[in-house]
Amino acid sequence: MAQRSPDAPNQVVFFQELLQEKIEHKPHAARFFSYLVDELDLIFYAPLSMGAPPYTRRTLTAVILYAMYHGHYAAQKICKFAEDSIGAQWLLSGMGMPGYKTVERTIDALLNEADRFLSQIIGICEGLALIGRQRMYIDGTKVQANASKHKAMSYEHLINKINRQTNELEALFESIKPYIDEAEQISEEELKACIHEQAQRVHHILRQQHQQELRDKEQQVFNLDYEEAEKSQGLEEETLKTSSPLLNDVPTESFEQTVDLLNNIAFTHNRLHTMEQAKTTLEQKWKAEHGNQKIPEGKQINFTDTDSSIMVTKHHGVQQCYNHFAWVDDKAHIILGTHTSNNASDQLGLQPTLEHAENICGSLAGVQAGADAGFFSAHNIAVMQDKGIDFYGSYAVAKSPFAKDKFVYDTQADTYTCPEGHTLTRQKTKKSGRIGKYSNQEACLACPLSAQCTKAQDGIRKIDRDMEHDRLREEAKEKANTEQGKEILSQRKSVPEPVWGNIQVQDGWKQMHGRGMDNASREFKLHCVMHNIRKILKVYFNSVSYQETVHEKEHLFQDTA
Template identity: 25%
Template structure:
């Protein structure tokens, strides 16, 4: 049947035929619909021919119930979705019905969004192993050179609402208020029970909890947990600050640790310190869009092809405490991936500069360049470019400032932004990583690692496409 609609009067151009009711003889296979160089084919080949999925399959050995979807298919969908910026399980389900790439990967199945979400959450624990495998493939393809490696952090918005939070100065009076309300409701319930016993006899069970009482007790438990978490955070921050101050003053490790213990015991939370009820593990941080609940995502990036070597998420808004964990993790992952080599130079901005980090940097096999930030009144930083070693008696910060002002140090550090900042931009723009889907620290860590894995896969595919790596 031909559509009755006609071109507007006066249109003298002839157009190609258009009939939405036209019947077609479609290709017998979806494979014929997909371009040979489509990203979906690359993801499928990596999962089928490269990755060891024994860790994924192991979780199903004792599983009961109906047969689940094939883990290979689910992992392909997950990797392809995150690589193309689709992080919603509901959207993946829709794409499996409408998008040729998704339909081809799923074998023309359409897993429901609950199954997709459960698969993602269930296998967070195997992501570090898969990440190391992809990193090993990138290294074998010549994409990991370990010359300069840049370390930096970026903020990822948590799946938490700012309207579902309460500050410390409101928690204590709220707890007292709820205590009074619960006591009043319990007294009322007891009086009602006694009256009903007098009227109907003592056969009534009497253990039914009024809905109003249950709601208040639930809120009271959440408030207590939030109060304890805020107090624990304040103690941890006070201990870290005291330990850093003692180490900077050159005190022995025992005295530094005792100072940290004393500071933690005397710590008092700030009145405006908040805890969120949607995601209690998220923290208020300064982002590009103002203050919001977020996580601090760290990454160590290799220079030549911007391959992510390590990825970690923390609840701490600042980067200063992440230098040692990230350098240790980078070395560990390189060992697991079979690379067995340390970076020649590690670059970090002033957010990582501290006395303890400078001391730790001196113990690494790599040369470390950390921006020193502003000069204190009692420090002597060199002015302009210098040559030769630092002067005798210089502090660690003064030594680092001297190294950064040598010709080689200046040239190396100048590359920091160009190495790591584009990676954050690519992941957030192409993969929609700026907004997390999973809640909790473990969920945020797994999702950030998944984004880093997909970023490395895209770099590997691009290198293969343009001929850097033989196809």
């Protein structure tokens, strides 16, 4: 290796020798990614005439994944990382890194194959015996969307706001009529169309001028060499009159007021249009999911990301979020399936997450599965039984000493026993024999704790029993309280929950970057893929035999275009 003295910064160093010294004489993540991308079979690998200079997509994919491994997901940060990283330069092997737009397109192509990508990475994990297929867990996390909760509005408030904005826009149109000489010579519709067109032009020019002023101020503050140019007097007025003929006939003393009115008309109209679009989107989504049911007045929609929803998070209060779910094998914490939802309920996430895992890994019949109380429901228990999965779920325990779960059901006698020892018998059955109603009028009227037990005006406590679903829940609670159930559920926090911590720390994933359900789902899958790749890298760094396998196949990619 060339010698280098610290007091001679201009001496020549052979960079290729440095690369060889740093990369090829030991296990290195860059060497692994050059092997990994060659093992993958992705559709977008097909050569395309993109980028300058030409490049191979395998090579660029290796650099992108290597950058993501170091926590860089934005295209511009990946480009900057590639310039500074020895590992990235070794992967490029002299190929010029394309612009960030090309990197963005490559990342989009990778995201479009997120399921295929995840499936192949899971296949590699199975080949390395990282998946036990004996015990698995499901867990969810709410991640803030690329939208502010302050940009959300309820359906009722949205309708009221639209009505107010419509009235305000009409008032603005009436206010500007006195400044237009030909207002009485054309129809009302033609006049409004003319005013609207001129208003949009004025609004656009004022926005451009405002942005230029901000740029000039930034230069003035942060650029020591900046010399402020003299502003041309009357330039704004001349520019506005050229763009909007309507302003040519406006007297000088009324010019600024007319410009303000036109700007307010454009701003109000654009805001009204945005709200009307949001209202239409909300109504269409509600109809697709609920048919002709009435939309609740409190139903919210976000103007920035209409697919996201208001949710209560564990550490950050109420936020605009997506709810992400992962199906995790307990052997090496490999993620086998994912699901993204805009519903805050965890119960609704179990079945689609399980089905996604089965689509990738095949049937999971016979495995033990654990979940926290958020997933505990009769429907989910039945789904697990139908799939042949041995399900253990934590369940919430009510604090009240007179809650329904404090009443013990006797299957043989078909009765409930209340906390005070009284027996409640079935009095009637509803809904085709599915719902039984249990009570004991005599015992309740004589019980001194009746007022604490029930809020019913007649003072009689009544228990409704779903003959099928309550049975499933009771059996599941009994399983959870067995020695095996306690042992399985004791690992519920040590297996799936660290996955979220690893992703958030390693990837810096605190908020979604994309907008919309599809983009949120693909982005989440990419983070799950990188989580699994990090597990494979642990094998690579610790196993000499796997290092030999990787290094034997190692080669520099050639452009086959």
